[in-house]
Amino acid sequence: MVFSALVLGSLFLGFSYKLHIVHGVEVVKPHPSDTNWNGNSEHHDQLYITNKIVAPDGFHRSTVLAGRTLHGASFPGPLIAGRKGDRFVINVTDVLTDPAMIRSTTIHWHGLFQKTTNYEDGVAFISQCPIAANHSFLYDFGVPDQAGTFWYHSHLSVQYGDGLRGPLVIYDPEDPHQDLYDVDDESTVVTIADWFHLTSLQLLAALVVPSADTTLINGKGRYAGGPDTPLAVIQVEHGKRYRFRIIEMSFDAFHGFSIDNHNFTIIEVDGINTEPHTVNFIELYPAQRYSVILHANQVVSNYRIRALSSTGVGAHNFTNGVNSAILRYVGAPEEDPTTSQPPASEVKMLREGDLHPLENSGAPGKPYPSGADVILNFTLGFDPDTVRFSINGVVFEPPTVPVLLQILSGAQHAQDLLPTGGVYTLPPNKVIEINFYGGEAPSGPHPFHLHGHAFDVIRTSDSPEYNFENPVRRDTTSVAMNNQTTIRFVTDNAGPWFLHCHIDLHLDLGLAVVLAEDTRDTKQDDPVPVDWEALCPIYNSLTPSQLP
Numbered sequence: 001m002v003f004s005a006l007v008l009g010s011l012f013l014g015f016s017y018k019l020h021i022v023h024g025v026e027v028v029k030p031h032p033s034d035t036n037w038n039g040n041s042e043h044h045d046q047l048y049i050t051n052k053i054v055a056p057d058g059f060h061r062s063t064v065l066a067g068r069t070l071h072g073a074s075f076p077g078p079l080i081a082g083r084k085g086d087r088f089v090i091n092v093t094d095v096l097t098d099p100a101m102i103r104s105t106t107i108h109w110h111g112l113f114q115k116t117t118n119y120e121d122g123v124a125f126i127s128q129c130p131i132a133a134n135h136s137f138l139y140d141f142g143v144p145d146q147a148g149t150f151w152y153h154s155h156l157s158v159q160y161g162d163g164l165r166g167p168l169v170i171y172d173p174e175d176p177h178q179d180l181y182d183v184d185d186e187s188t189v190v191t192i193a194d195w196f197h198l199t200s201l202q203l204l205a206a207l208v209v210p211s212a213d214t215t216l217i218n219g220k221g222r223y224a225g226g227p228d229t230p231l232a233v234i235q236v237e238h239g240k241r242y243r244f245r246i247i248e249m250s251f252d253a254f255h256g257f258s259i260d261n262h263n264f265t266i267i268e269v270d271g272i273n274t275e276p277h278t279v280n281f282i283e284l285y286p287a288q289r290y291s292v293i294l295h296a297n298q299v300v301s302n303y304r305i306r307a308l309s310s311t312g313v314g315a316h317n318f319t320n321g322v323n324s325a326i327l328r329y330v331g332a333p334e335e336d337p338t339t340s341q342p343p344a345s346e347v348k349m350l351r352e353g354d355l356h357p358l359e360n361s362g363a364p365g366k367p368y369p370s371g372a373d374v375i376l377n378f379t380l381g382f383d384p385d386t387v388r389f390s391i392n393g394v395v396f397e398p399p400t401v402p403v404l405l406q407i408l409s410g411a412q413h414a415q416d417l418l419p420t421g422g423v424y425t426l427p428p429n430k431v432i433e434i435n436f437y438g439g440e441a442p443s444g445p446h447p448f449h450l451h452g453h454a455f456d457v458i459r460t461s462d463s464p465e466y467n468f469e470n471p472v473r474r475d476t477t478s479v480a481m482n483n484q485t486t487i488r489f490v491t492d493n494a495g496p497w498f499l500h501c502h503i504d505l506h507l508d509l510g511l512a513v514v515l516a517e518d519t520r521d522t523k524q525d526d527p528v529p530v531d532w533e534a535l536c537p538i539y540n541s542l543t544p545s546q547l548p
């Protein structure tokens with residue numbers, strides 16, 4: 001139904017709400033259920049995806065951002081939060097107009113398994129067609145058995161590099177670690193991102209390793225030679241223990257994270273509770289998340305929070321506050337920190353293999369290499385002449401018809417699914433082992449993320465040893481050049497799931513495959529809604545002038 005621009009007030013299931021109509025687009029869609037879902041909460045929310053000129057580091061540029069109101073878009077996007085067992089009904093409305101950037105969109109809810117709702121995973125041309133400008137799509141999914149630190153971002157080409165990323169937290173009322181901390185709320189969510197003064201399409205067209213202009217912590221930062229813009233401040237009270245939820249939202253760079261004069265204890269990684277492990281330095285790779293406990297037990301003062309970029313602004317270390325934020329104790333003066341990093345002998349760096357799941361530890365399958373039902377070997381490659389990445393010699397090119405739609409239309413075998421050579425079909429309820437070989441693929445390490453699952457990393461990139469007893473479990477792990485990383489998981493979630501490098505330019509240049517899991521049962525397990533079926537006809541009707 002199309003309406004002229006207006007605002008309608010109404011009542012919906014006993015709760016006041018407004019139906020906003022903008023440019024003929026329905027922005028809040030009523031859902032045929034109340035706010036109680038199986039005894040848990042149902043969250044109705046809305047995200048407007050809009051262009052906005054912002055200057056988080058003092059440099060003004062047009063961006064693609066999310067906000068709960070038409071004019072309230074921000075970087076990072078608003079925190080979406082709920083509790084384990086909750087249902088999320090989130091209407092995403094695309095009002096993008098800037099032709100210098102991609103104007104269609106999708107939203108991926110990074111780290112959520114989307115069991116029986118593969119169509120809500122938000123991956124362009126894998127699980128859906130993009131949402132065209134001046135249209136909306138209602139994402140409706142439950143989170144029955146997950147809790148932890150997640151995030152959301154565009155999953156269409158390189159769009160999230162222009163700013164479309166935000167935090168997503170699922171709290172657990174029965175968190176087994178809750179006695180270890182006193183504070184865990186919106187103030188303790190810490191987002192880290194690289195920021196560029198060029199658009200993501202300009203960076204893609206350059207076909208060179210991009211150079212981050214700025215590191216943003218909670219949306220604030222400085223660039224070399226730029227103005228002294230305010231740094232992000234995280235305030236703590238002496239004596240209290242804080243659960244910081246650190247989300248690495250980078251488009252390209254990774255960051256070395258530390259807080260002067262403080263250790264911190266890791267208790268969760270990528271939505272999986274871990275045995276407590278204390279360090280004072282973490283290398284954060286794009287898409288990874290860590291919950292750490294910081295005990296505010298130092299002298300009342302200001303302490304530098306450091307996130308040293310691997311590219312660009314990282315060359316300037318921390319001069320004039322670049323790559324920095326401030327940990328400020330209550331009672332400390334409002335000034336930049338003068339604290340220092342510890343000497344090298346006192347650095348306690350995280351090794352990924354030192355992390356162990358708190359619950360249900362142990363890799364599936366048999367306790368030796370290749371002790372799984374299906375073995376996949378993926379070798380990363382790079383062609384300097386075409387500037388394209390590949391897996392097993394195949395450059396991933398997104399199909400024009402989403403893989404999920406191909407499966408629902410009857411294609412069930414890898415040879416029948418597009419893109420050719422980019423889709424691997426997997427049988428249900430089997431143990432899968434994937435060996436990643438870094439080969440000669442440059443610009444790594446490459447953080448590989450698997451949708452629809454967490455996996456056990458039985459061989460991490462920083463060790464030649466295997467661990468089958470209690471390997472780290474997560475959804476994003478790194479693959480290094482001329483090295484091997486090995487993961488295992490069980491195919492208990494029907495649907496096509498993307499497996500890709502989370503350096504977004506590398507993904508767009510071909511570093512990905514699709515794992516089509518249990519294709520025979522996908523139609524039954526993932527019944528798509530009518531709104532989903534309408535996405536492709538709308539997107540395919542766009543004219544060249546409406547693209548990108």
